[in-house]
Every structure is written in structure tokens, then in C-alpha cells.
Amino acid sequence: MNEAVTNLWSVPLLIIIPILTAILVNLLYNKTKAIRAISVGASIAVLAIAVLSPYGFHWFAGHPAVNSDGTYTFTASVFSWKLSLEYYYGPLQQILIGLMSLLLLFTVLIATKSLSKNLGPYLAIIFLTYVSAAAVLMTNDFYHLWIAVELGSLLVAGLVASSGTAYAQKAALKYTFFSALAGSGLAISLGLILGLTGYVNITDAIHFLMSNDLGGMYAVLYVAFAFLTLAWVYAGGLVPVHPLKSDVYRSAFPHGTVLLQTQSKLMLVAIGIVMLRLFGSLPFATDVMLVISVLTMIFGVVMALIQTDLRWILAYLIVSHSGLVTVGLSLGTYRGIVGGIFQALNDVIYMSILLICCEMLLYFGKGSTSIKFGGGVAKKSPWLAAFAVLGAMAASGIPPFNGFQSELILLQAALEQGLPEVAAVILMVSVSTFVALFRAIYSIFLKPEPEKTSESYVGRFKMPDVVFISLVVLLSISLILGVYPQLAFSFINESALKVVLVPWVP
Amino acid sequence: MIEISLQLLGFIAATVLVVVGIAGMLYLDNLIKKLIAFTLLSDGVNLALVSLGYVQGGIVPILEPDASIFEFPNEAALIFGPGIVLTNIVIGVSTTAILAALIVVLYRRYGSLKASKVLKGDRE
Amino acid sequence: MGSIDSLYDKIKRYLTSIFGGEGSTDAITGYSSGELQMAVFVMLLASLFRIFLIPLGIVLLLGAAIMVAYFAPIIRTVELENSNDLNRVLFWVIVYFSIILAVTLWGI
Numbered sequence: 001m002n003e004a005v006t007n008l009w010s011v012p013l014l015i016i017i018p019i020l021t022a023i024l025v026n027l028l029y030n031k032t033k034a035i036r037a038i039s040v041g042a043s044i045a046v047l048a049i050a051v052l053s054p055y056g057f058h059w060f061a062g063h064p065a066v067n068s069d070g071t072y073t074f075t076a077s078v079f080s081w082k083l084s085l086e087y088y089y090g091p092l093q094q095i096l097i098g099l100m101s102l103l104l105l106f107t108v109l110i111a112t113k114s115l116s117k118n119l120g121p122y123l124a125i126i127f128l129t130y131v132s133a134a135a136v137l138m139t140n141d142f143y144h145l146w147i148a149v150e151l152g153s154l155l156v157a158g159l160v161a162s163s164g165t166a167y168a169q170k171a172a173l174k175y176t177f178f179s180a181l182a183g184s185g186l187a188i189s190l191g192l193i194l195g196l197t198g199y200v201n202i203t204d205a206i207h208f209l210m211s212n213d214l215g216g217m218y219a220v221l222y223v224a225f226a227f228l229t230l231a232w233v234y235a236g237g238l239v240p241v242h243p244l245k246s247d248v249y250r251s252a253f254p255h256g257t258v259l260l261q262t263q264s265k266l267m268l269v270a271i272g273i274v275m276l277r278l279f280g281s282l283p284f285a286t287d288v289m290l291v292i293s294v295l296t297m298i299f300g301v302v303m304a305l306i307q308t309d310l311r312w313i314l315a316y317l318i319v320s321h322s323g324l325v326t327v328g329l330s331l332g333t334y335r336g337i338v339g340g341i342f343q344a345l346n347d348v349i350y351m352s353i354l355l356i357c358c359e360m361l362l363y364f365g366k367g368s369t370s371i372k373f374g375g376g377v378a379k380k381s382p383w384l385a386a387f388a389v390l391g392a393m394a395a396s397g398i399p400p401f402n403g404f405q406s407e408l409i410l411l412q413a414a415l416e417q418g419l420p421e422v423a424a425v426i427l428m429v430s431v432s433t434f435v436a437l438f439r440a441i442y443s444i445f446l447k448p449e450p451e452k453t454s455e456s457y458v459g460r461f462k463m464p465d466v467v468f469i470s471l472v473v474l475l476s477i478s479l480i481l482g483v484y485p486q487l488a489f490s491f492i493n494e495s496a497l498k499v500v501l502v503p504w505v506p
Numbered sequence: 507m508i509e510i511s512l513q514l515l516g517f518i519a520a521t522v523l524v525v526v527g528i529a530g531m532l533y534l535d536n537l538i539k540k541l542i543a544f545t546l547l548s549d550g551v552n553l554a555l556v557s558l559g560y561v562q563g564g565i566v567p568i569l570e571p572d573a574s575i576f577e578f579p580n581e582a583a584l585i586f587g588p589g590i591v592l593t594n595i596v597i598g599v600s601t602t603a604i605l606a607a608l609i610v611v612l613y614r615r616y617g618s619l620k621a622s623k624v625l626k627g628d629r630e
Numbered sequence: 631m632g633s634i635d636s637l638y639d640k641i642k643r644y645l646t647s648i649f650g651g652e653g654s655t656d657a658i659t660g661y662s663s664g665e666l667q668m669a670v671f672v673m674l675l676a677s678l679f680r681i682f683l684i685p686l687g688i689v690l691l692l693g694a695a696i697m698v699a700y701f702a703p704i705i706r707t708v709e710l711e712n713s714n715d716l717n718r719v720l721f722w723v724i725v726y727f728s729i730i731l732a733v734t735l736w737g738i
Contacts, residue, residue: 143590150597154604161608166615170625173608174716176601177531180544181723183601184524184551187594191555194586222734229730230723240722243714284734298671303712305664306705421678425671432667439659532720625716 010053011087011138014097017046018131022124029120036112039123043108046130047101053089060085082201087138088506092341092495095488096269097134099345100262103352104130106470110255110356113464114363122162126259129155133263136235136270140506141201142190145274149186149235152263153179159260160252168251175244182234182241189227193278196220206278206504225279229288232275236268238326239295242319246303249315254359258352261318265344268322272329272340273495277503280332289330294425296323301432310361310369310440314354317395317433321347324429328410331417337496339409342488346394346402346481353391353474354437360384360467361444371440376449383463385445387471392441394478396434402481403430516557523550537609537619541602548598552591559584665705669698 021042025035057064061084064072073080107126115122132152139145154176161172194200196217197208214221232238237245245264249257272289279285300320307313325347328340361369361377361384378385394401407430414423481488498505523546530543560583567582569575609619616624676694680687698704711718 143593146590147593147597154600157604157608161611166612169608169611169615171714173537173605173612174625174714174719176605176608177540177544177716178719178723179601180531180547181528181720183597184548187551187590188554191558191587191590194590195558195584200586219735223731226727226731226734230727240726241719243712243719244716247714282734284736288730288733294675298668298675299708299712302664302667302671302705302708305667306660306709308660419678421674424674428667428670432663435663436660528720528724532717532724621716 007058008054008056008087008089010049011056011058011089013049014046014053014089014134014138015131017042017049018127018134022127022131025120025127026124027120030118032112032116032119035119035123036108039108039112039127040105042127043101043105047098047105050094050098050101053094055090055094056088058087058089079207081199081207082140082203083199084201085139085141085143086201086506087135087144088140089138090495090506091491093137095345095491096137096266096341099348100130100133100259100266102473103258103262103348106352106356106466106474107255107259109466109470110359111253113466114253114255114359118162122159125155125158125162126256129159129259129263133266136267140203142193142205143200145202145271146183146186146190149231149267149271150179150183152235152267153183156248156260156263159256160248163251163253163256165251167247171244171247171251175248178234178241178244182231185227185234186231189224189231192220192224192227196224202274202278203504203506209278210504221279221282225275225282225285228271228275228279229292232268232271233292235271236264236322236326237319238268238292238322239299242296242299242303242316246300246312246315246319249318250311254311254355254362257315257318258355261351261355262348265322265325265348268325269329269341269344272326273337273499276329276332276337276499280499280503286330286332289326290422293323293327293330294422296320297327297425297429298323301429301436304436305432307436308371310371310444311358313436313440314351314358317436318347318351320429320433321351321395324407324410324426327422327426328413331413331419331422332500333413333417334496334500335409335416336413337499338489338492339406339413341492341496342485343406343410345488345492346406346478349474349478349481350391350394350401350403353387353471353478354395356467356471356474357384357388357391360463369440369444371443375443375447378445379449381463383468385441387475388441388445390475391478392434392437394475394482395437397430398434400479400482402478402485405482405485511562513557513560513562516553516560520550520554520557523547523553526550535621537612537621537624540621541605541609544605545598545602548594548601552594552598555587555591555594557587559587661705664708665703668704668708672698672704 021039025039028035028038063084064074065078065080065082067073067078067080104126108123111123111126112119129152132148132155135144135148136152139148157172157176157179160168160175193205196214197205199205199208209221234241237248249260252260275285275289297320300316300323304313304316304320307316321343325340325344328336328338328343358369360381390401394403397403397407407426410426411423414420414426527543527547527550530546531540534540534543561581563581564583565581567585569578612624613619618624673691673694676690677687679690
């Protein structure tokens with residue numbers, strides 16, 4: 001079995017191309033045309049790589065897994081020691097990174113359309129945000145996980161602060177202050193797991209935990225779990241951190257929020273799966289995760305109901321739907337994990353539709369997203385109103401769209417586990433999403449225009465082709481996944497099965 | 507005389523630093539002081555990580571040509587802790603830089619460094 | 631006049647007196663539905679304790695129902711506790727973290 005070592009070619013490209021693009025556009029600074037060409041080209045390239053790449057590993061030590069007799073093996077399911085930092089690119093990574101690359105393309109197109117000042121550094125931050133999420137998804141070692149999460153949190157602050165308002169800068173400052181706590185927590189968790197097992201590779205650490213009796217050292221494992229939970233909560237904006245995270249979602253440009261929410265949902269999935277693999281067998285671990293998820297759903301949706309601005313409503317709904325993602329993961333069953341990952345996928349799509357509609361209102365319509373002064377936008381831009389209504393229907397889980405499918409699976413998974421209360425909370429989140437969104441959409445789009453025109457008057461405007469195309473593409477993906485969800489399941493099923501049955505396999 | 511191991515002392519010092527850091531971030535009102543508290547916190551974490559790799563009477567974890575490979579794993583200090591600390595220092599510096607930049611921007615806008623004035627929990 | 635209408639009018643008048651001003655009706659729908667949601671959520675969470683012991687779930691559910699009725703408008707408190715003040719979030723995170731640690735270590 002001592003054959004030539006073949007590292008997968010696509011994995012380093014997925015990381016390096018965005019980083020090089022970030023450096024290049026940062027150097028070009030304000031040369032809009034060149035920046036646009038380079039960044040669009042790079043996003044198309046990463047999209048193509050994500051779609052075309054085969055599945056496989058990338059080992060940083062330069063050798064694959066080692067058997068106990070010293071030979072190499074390429075099969076992940078055989079008991080072997082990895083002894084290296086490694087990336088894995090599988091079906092789950094393919095669908096999630098592919099979707100994120102598509103959203104990156106749309107974000108870049110819209111950003112180059114709506115902004116002109118300091119475009120280079122802004123796009124650099126966008127590309128690096130993409131890298132952080134992609135690295136968290138692909139990595140199978142604690143070291144890269146930690147670095148990518150830390151990098152991601154600093155980039156979120158950068159992306160938010162670059163929108164330039166005082167409120168955004170304050171939100172970024174608060175978020176970065178908190179990253180001090182969460183990042184230190186993650187470092188300590190990493191240190192404890194390393195001290196306990198001696199392996200930085202997640203597969204090796206799980207092997208060690210399964211084949212050795214820790215005895216009195218279990219307490220250390222629990223403390224490591226608690227610190228890792230803190231980082232999970234922070235990266236995804238779950239309950240105690242949700243006021244800061246919703247600030248972040250609201251203060252960035254809406255097209256920046258498209259990528260921000262994608263990043264945090266993918267991080268939730270990736271870190272959640274690592275937690276399930278490593279700590280899934282500990283008593284109380286999944287219970288703690290479940291309680292966090294339920295509280296996130298509740299507070300997110302209740303805070304969304306009492307807002308009077310579409311951007312705030314969306315910010316809190318994104319938080320609340322992060323709870324929907326994690327509730328599936330924390331049920332810990334096969335169906336729950338499939339539901340959670342599928343919900344993350346769907347969530348990213350329909351929230352992006354709504355956020356792009358928000359961007360249109362604010363920056364092209366030169367209007368406001370407040371409920372109080374709106375009205376009559378449907379008459380001026382009927383297409384925009386149609387997209388907003390359809391996106392809201394997808395978000396609240398109305399049948400022909402994708403939100404319905406994943407929420408149905410989550411409901412089934414919760415009932416299967418004998419937790420009808422959780423199922424009831426999921427249903428109420430779905431209904432409240434409908435109420436909160438349609439309250440805003442009625443007031444802004446459908447209500448007749450108020451008599452006296454205030455400053456927030458939305459003029460007649462034409463939707464740019466780029467935005468129209470991206471909305472059509474996202475809406476069609478939403479419809480296709482809603483009618484034919486098996487398309488996504490073929491990517492998700494395998495990973496969910498592996499988490500449940502063979503947790504050491506990445 | 508009570509024998510106190512260096513590792514335990516390291517952990518105690520780290521705990522003190524972390525607690526002082528968190529308390530400073532919670533209770534100090536000045537943004538710069540909050541920033542200093544954050545650096546204390548991250549130093550505490552670094553100290554904890556370094557102490558984690560301490561081995562009583564251990565050697566530097568570099569395999570010399572004439573060293574015995576059977577004694578090396580038992581005697582060498584754990585290398586992972588300092589490895590993580592190196593990265594953590596870099597991350598800490600970049601976080602501090604971002605925080606300092608944001609504080610400068612906010613100071614120019616508000617003319618104050620008081621968190622209670624600058625970071626009020628208000629809505630636009 | 632009809633009793634239902636007058637009751638509705640009374641509640642509406644009461645709520646308008648709290649949230650007066652321009653565009654108040656939007657706020658009222660949001661706050662009242664949020665209040666109802668919160669009440670139901672609290673009771674649901676209380677009943678979740680039936681996992682450990684069914685009588686405990688029943689007692690906590692009744693207790694939660696009484697608490698909700700007693701502290702009626704809880705939505706303002708919820709809004710306040712969810713404010714984006716840095717120190718408040720830090721405080722909640724530390725409380726939360728100690729709870730997680732206590733629960734997980736208790737599981738040994």
C-alpha cells in the first residue's frame with residue numbers, strides 16, 4: 001500500500017485563489033473596472049472549482065493516514081492514524097461551498113454596481129470572509145478550525161465597519177471585544193483537547209477518546225466542550241451573543257450581510273458537526289446544544305416581531321433561523337442532522353433573496369426600509385415586490401418553496417425524538433416569520449402610498465440586470481429544492497450518516 | 507516546606523490574569539482600559555497554554571542526533587502549547603489593532619472614550 | 631353595542647395609550663403578538679421539564695402560567711434584556727457559560 005501520495009488539487013486552490021484576489025484588489029484600490037473584472041473572474045473560478053472538483057483529502061504533512069504497522073492507507077473508514085493537519089473535500093463541502101461561491105459571485109456583482117469608493121479593500125474583506133467559511137467547512141483539525149474562526153470574526157468586524165456609519169462602527173467594536181472572549185475560549189478548548197489526547201487531528205482525537213478510558217480526566221473533556229460551545233455560540237450568533245450579531249447583520253450593507261449570514265450558518269454547521277463527532281456520546285452535550293438552539297429561535301423571532309424596520313426584522317430572523325439550523329444538529333439523529341444542514345442551505349438562499357430586495361430599496365430606490373413611512377413600492381417596481389413576497393413565502397415555509405421541506409424534516413426529527421415541545425417551537429417560529437415579514441412587506445410594498453411625501457419617498461426605479469438575474473437564479477434554486485429536495489439530499493445524506501455511524505470519518 | 511510545582515504556579519497566574527481581564531472588560535468604562543484588559547486576558551490564556559506543556563525536569567522538544575528516541579517522548583516538553591501560543595499572539599495583535607483603529611474612529615466621531623457614552627445600547 | 635367589539639376597543643385604547651404617536655398601530659401588532667408568543671414559549675419551556683420527571687413538568691407548567699399572568703407585559707423586559715449593550719451581553723455570556731459548565735460537569 002506504499003503508493004505515491006496524491007493530494008487533492010482543488011482544496012488549496014479554493015483557499016489560495018480568494019486570498020490572492022484579496023491582495024490584488026486591495027492593491028488596485030479604486031480602479032473600479034480592473035477590480036470588477038478580477039473579482040468577478042475569481043468568483044467564477046472558485047465556483048467552477050467547487051463544482052468540478054472530485055472528492056478527497058489534502059494532507060499538510062504530505063502523507064496520508066498511517067496504519068499501526070507503519071504502512072499508508074487511503075481509505076478513511078479503516079482504523080488508522082492521520083498524524084497531520086488535513087482538509088477534506090466531500091459532498092457536503094461541495095454543495096455548501098458551491099452555494100457560497102454562487103452567493104460570492106452575486107455579492108461581488110452587486111457590490112461593484114452599488115459602491116464606488118474604497119472598492120478594493122471592501123472586496124478584499126469579502127473574499128477573505130469567504131476563505132474563512134470555506135476553511136472551517138473543509139478542515140479536519142483543530143488548528144485550522146481555530147484560526148479560521150478567529151480570522152472570520154475579525155473579518156466580520158471589518159466588513160461591518162466598512163459600511164461607514166457610526167452605528168456600524170460601534171457594532172464592529174462590540175463584536176471584536178467579544179471575539180476576545182470567544183477566541184480565547186476556543187484556544188483553551190484546543191489546548192485542553194491537545195493535552196488530553198495529544199492529537200491535533202480531529203479523527204485521531206476521536207480515535208484516542210474511543211480507545212482509551214479517560215477515567216478522572218473526563219472533567220477536562222467537559223470543560224473543553226463548554227469552551228468549544230462558547231466559540232460555536234459566538235461564530236453563529238446564538239443566544240447570549242445574538243444582540244451583537246443582529247447588530248452586525250443590520251449594520252453591514254445588505255449585500256455584505258448576504259455573505260455574513262452565509263458565513264455564520266456554514267460555521268454553525270461545521271463546528272456543530274465537529275462537536276457532535278467529538279462530544280456526541282457525552283451525557284448532556286446534545287441537551288445543552290438543544291437548549292441553546294431553542295432559546296435562539298424564541299428570542300430571535302420575538303425580537304423580530306417587535307421591530308419596525310425591515311432590516312432589523314431580517315437581522316433578527318436570520319438569528320432565529322440559525323436556531324432552526326442548530327436545533328436539527330443538536331437532536332443528534334440522522335434525520336435531525338439532515339434537516340439541520342438542509343435548513344442551513346435553504347436559509348442562506350431565501351434570506352439572500354430578501355436581503356437583496358432590501359439592498360434595492362435602500363441604495364437603488366433611495367428609500368427607507370422603515371415600516372412606518374413606507375408604501376406604494378409595488379406600483380413603482382412590481383418585480384421587486386414580487387421577489388420580496390416570494391422570498392418571504394419561502395422563508396416562512398410555504399409549500400412550493402424550499403423552506404417547507406427542511407422545516408418538515410426538522411418537525412419529523414423532533415417528533416421522532418419524543419420532543420413535541422421542540423416541534424411546537426419550530427412551527428411557531430415558522431408562523432411568526434410569516435407574520436413579521438408580511439407586516440413589513442405589506443407596509444412597504446403593498447400599502448397604498450401615503451399622501452404627503454417625506455424624505456424616505458421611494459422614486460420610480462429600474463432594477464439593474466445583475467440584481468434581476470441573481471434574484472431569478474436564487475428564486476429558481478429555492479423552487480427547485482422545494483419541489484425536488486432529493487437533489488440536495490444526495491449531497492447531505494452521506495455526511496449525516498457518517499456523523500451518526502462512524503464519527504471519526506470526516 | 508510545601509513543594510509547589512511550576513506548572514501549578516503558571517495556572518494560578520493565568521487564572522488571575524484571565525479574571526482581571528474579564529473584570530476589566532466588564533467594569534472599566536474607558537475604551538482604552540477595556541483594550542488593555544483584553545490584552546491581559548489574552549496573555550492569561552497564553553500563559554495557561556504554555557503551562558499546559560510543562561514537564562517536570564523536561565528537555566527542549568528538539569530531537570538531537572545522539573538522543574534516545576525512547577526517552578525523548580517522556581522527557582520532552584509538549585510542543586503544541588507553545589505552537590498555539592505563537593499563533594495566539596499574532597491573532598491577539600491583529601485583534602488589538604482592529605480594536606484600536608475602531609476606537610480611534612469612534613473617538614473622532616464622539617470626542618469621548620467613555621463606553622457608557624459611545625457604546626450606548628441604542629437603535630438608529 | 632356588541633360586547634366583543636367594545637372589549638376589542640377597550641384593549642386597543644389601552645395599547646394606544648402606551649405606544650402613542652405616529653404609526654402606533656404597527657408597534658401594537660408587533661408588541662402584542664410578541665407578548666403572546668413569549669407567554670406560550672415560556673410555558674412550552676416549562677413543560678419541557680417533563681423529560682426528567684412528569685409531575686415536575688406539570689408543576690412548572692402551572693407555575694409558568696401563573697407567572698406569565700402575574701408579570702403580564704413581559705415583552706418590554708425581554709426587549710430590554712436583549713439590548714445590544716456590550717456589558718449586558720458580556721454579563722449574560724458569563725452567566726450562561728457558568729450554567730453550561732455546571733450542567734456538563736454535573737453529568738459526570
